[in-house]
Amino acid sequence: MEQNLVFMGSGEFGAGCLKGLVENGHEPVAVITQKSKPCGRGRKVKSTHVKSTAEKMGLNVLEVQSVNKGEGWNKLSELKPDVIVVADFGQILSQRVLDLPPLGCFNVHPSLLPRYRGAAPIQRTLENGETETGVSIFKIVKELDAGPIALQKKIRVDYDDNFASLFKKLLDLAVDLLCEFMEKLKEGRVKLISQDEKLATYAPKVEPHDLLIRWSEPAEKVRNKIRAYDPKPGAYSYLDGERVKLFEVREVEKVAGEAGNIVKIEKKGMLVTTGEGGVWISKIQFPGKRVVHVWDAYIGRRLKEGGKFDVHCHQNGR
Numbered sequence: 001m002e003q004n005l006v007f008m009g010s011g012e013f014g015a016g017c018l019k020g021l022v023e024n025g026h027e028p029v030a031v032i033t034q035k036s037k038p039c040g041r042g043r044k045v046k047s048t049h050v051k052s053t054a055e056k057m058g059l060n061v062l063e064v065q066s067v068n069k070g071e072g073w074n075k076l077s078e079l080k081p082d083v084i085v086v087a088d089f090g091q092i093l094s095q096r097v098l099d100l101p102p103l104g105c106f107n108v109h110p111s112l113l114p115r116y117r118g119a120a121p122i123q124r125t126l127e128n129g130e131t132e133t134g135v136s137i138f139k140i141v142k143e144l145d146a147g148p149i150a151l152q153k154k155i156r157v158d159y160d161d162n163f164a165s166l167f168k169k170l171l172d173l174a175v176d177l178l179c180e181f182m183e184k185l186k187e188g189r190v191k192l193i194s195q196d197e198k199l200a201t202y203a204p205k206v207e208p209h210d211l212l213i214r215w216s217e218p219a220e221k222v223r224n225k226i227r228a229y230d231p232k233p234g235a236y237s238y239l240d241g242e243r244v245k246l247f248e249v250r251e252v253e254k255v256a257g258e259a260g261n262i263v264k265i266e267k268k269g270m271l272v273t274t275g276e277g278g279v280w281i282s283k284i285q286f287p288g289k290r291v292v293h294v295w296d297a298y299i300g301r302r303l304k305e306g307g308k309f310d311v312h313c314h315q316n317g318r
Contacts, residue, residue, distance in 0.1 A: 003082035010034045014088030015049035017108055020175030022057050026182045030060045030079050034090050068094035105140040110170040114200040117145035124203035126228035131157050135174045137181050148192035151181050162230040213237045215260035219252035219277035237309040248282035260309040269294045
């Protein structure tokens with residue numbers, strides 16, 4: 001029997017999940033997303049990724065301030081959903097929303113729950129140097145990401161993965177898992193397994209201070225920090241009083257010296273010392289400029305061997 005599916009999402013991960021569901025024949029009766037907000041320097045009103053994707057696919061889209069009360073709740077209850085699928089939505093669902101669909105509300109989360117519950121599982125997985133991760137589909141309960149798991153699958157985190165590459169792998173996996181979940185739901189074959197609370201870890205929201213590179217840490221830790229925020233929003237440091245972002249981190253190397261020193265610049269990048277060893281970095285972004293290769297910055301005299309990255313800005317007494 002076909003279910004009345006309602007999809008809730010806002011961000012890029014949610015948009016990818018929605019696209020995959022529809023392309024595989026699971027079209028929702030409605031897509032619910034957060035209201036468009038002004039953003040950027042010009043404060044232009046920007047639709048959510050999910051709204052843009054849904055409109056391109058000709059789906060019924062509802063923008064809501066809150067799905068838990070007022071107009072948002074009224075619209076949702078009128079839809080009489082059998083099941084609600086949530087991915088990257090950005091609103092916590094109230095108990096009455098959770099109780100509305102007879103089959104339940106299910107969330108798609110890019111981690112191996114109960115590990116990395118919370119807002120930034122992909123970034124924290126990379127930052128902590130994990131070698132495996134995955135996607136979990138679980139029934140939503142009031143506690144954050146704590147509901148019983150319906151489906152889960154793991155993948156390897158490769159040494160060269162950064163946020164962009166791991167995001168793509170996890171999104172592809174999420175779409176496969178979602179389609180499998182929808183088939184199981186249709187056939188009444190969904191089995192729920194409780195999470196082990198003793199194994200729970202958290203992936204808090206990324207704050208500005210998380211993006212600062214601390215050169216006194218070991219090379220592998222510095223490497224993980226840079227790749228966790230590559231290509232966006234970018235991990236940063238200070239060089240000659242300017243805040244610069246660093247991208248495309250490569251291998252680590254045994255090298256001694258004061259942390260943060262640029263000891264070598266070659267065509268493949270620059271070798272920067274850390275608290276233990278050094279790390280090769282290939283790309284840099286100066287304030288207000290585009291991302292460039294380190295070698296080009298060196299040729300253009302923006303970088304030099306012997307330069308030093310710092311965790312503070314020392315220019316003009318700041």
